[in-house]
Amino acid sequence: MIVARSIDELKNFNKDTCVTIGNFDGVHMGHQKLISRTCEKASENGLESVVVTFDPHPLRVLVNSKTPPFITLTEQKIELIAQHEPSCILALPFTKEMAALTPEEFISKYLVQGLSMKELVVGYDYALGKGRAGNYEVLSSLGRKMGYGVERLDPVIINDAVVSSTRIRDMVEEGNVWDVKPLLGRFYQVRGEVIHGMNRGGKLLGFPTANIKLEDELFPKPGVYAIRVEVKGKVLPGVANIGTNPTFGNDTISVEAHIMDFSSDIYGNTIRVHFIQRIRSEKKFSGLDELKARINKDIELAKAILAYPESKVRPGINLKEPQGNIK
Structure with missing residues (x-):
């Protein structure tokens, strides 16, 4: 398995990939479903599985001191993702310049050209690019144009509510550490x-x-x-x-x-x-x-x-x- 911090580190990487992308704060059960499905789909289609995340968390760059405390910082996040054994983890440095890219510009530069992506797996509410314009419909439209498929997964529901980083953060801050285990898987x-x-x-x-x-x-x-x-x-x-x-x-x-x-x-x-x-x-x-x-x-x-x-x-x-x- 490779852990890379930039596309340049993967310049000799010439295999087609199945990619999932997100912040993955907490690497909770919803995130784990995405990562597992990406690895599974890569195996089914003869592709390499790649998990793309960001360092620091985009909110830290965009709103700075107004961000909530994060559940996992980058090193632990990489450790937790690695337990699912993707072929590669790419932790991209997030900058204001990256935030200004349109969905088409980001996907073209980093995912299609950089990773030779053939399949993309995303969460039910994921969006990327400037103004979060790259929702599922936009990603699918771009996929037809650029030659990749998109699969969107349903949310993970535990105890009658969607598993989310915000929900987990609130539970930890309230001291409900026993009850947070099913959501985190640990x-x-x-x-x-x-x-x-x-x-x-x-x-x-x-x-x-x-x-x-x-x-x-x-x-x-x-x-x-x-x-x-x-x-x-x-x-x-x-x-x-x-x-x-x-x-x-x-x-x-x-x-x-x-x-x-x-x-x-x-x-x-x-x-x-x-x-x-x-x-x-x-x-x-x-x-x-x-x-x-x-x-x-x-x-x-x-x-x-x-x-x-x-x-x-x-x-x-x-x-x-x-x-x-x-x-």
Whole structure:
């Protein structure tokens, strides 16, 4: 599989392709249906499967600070797409100049000339090009002119509503991390480097914690969560606190994870935290004894939650470099 950041990197790529294109924020079940159908259709027609996305998200270029927090940043998005094994992932740098292209100009330059596209698979509401003018009808008309076919997929419905990035974002921000799993096909996760904190967890409270410098933008509603942590190639149970630690009078948001039955030094390591279930809201306690007692109870509740088979997570992959060539 190839991971490319520009059409120029694929200049020696002379095979016909089946393409899907989108922002794929979250790589949720709707996105996964698109990617799977693209790979399936490519196989049926003797084509190579290509997933085209953008870096950064177009909204970040077009409206900048007014954008919501994104569910997945580019590296994680590529990792999640790669799990479906397309022949190629093309993460195009999105610019204002690209945004100004008409649908015909974009498709001609990037998809037909650049990727020799013969089939295009799109979502039920997808549109591309300046002013989002390239809807299904326009894409189909251009396909008849340029020699490619278009297939539009229906939305994925889960729990009587369309699966969408907006719906998932709202659920995560409300702390509904257990209920978001069917929409994502996995539990919501964040990643970050373990950094030195206030040294209160182990020394003061008896519960060592990993303080995480987050790379992601979206994190669940403040509170205490049952979690699973990917660290040093293992998936381990734990409890995380998101918030300001009001008992100690902090005023900045932090994420601290207590990994159960784990004592290794992991400062400087990047870990992933999978949020399984929210246990409670943050609370200001009267003192250390009350806080310790509550933490003990949180750990026992987390153990009970994590005992359910449905709480298991599959370790992620770490795709830093292109993985070979298109066969």
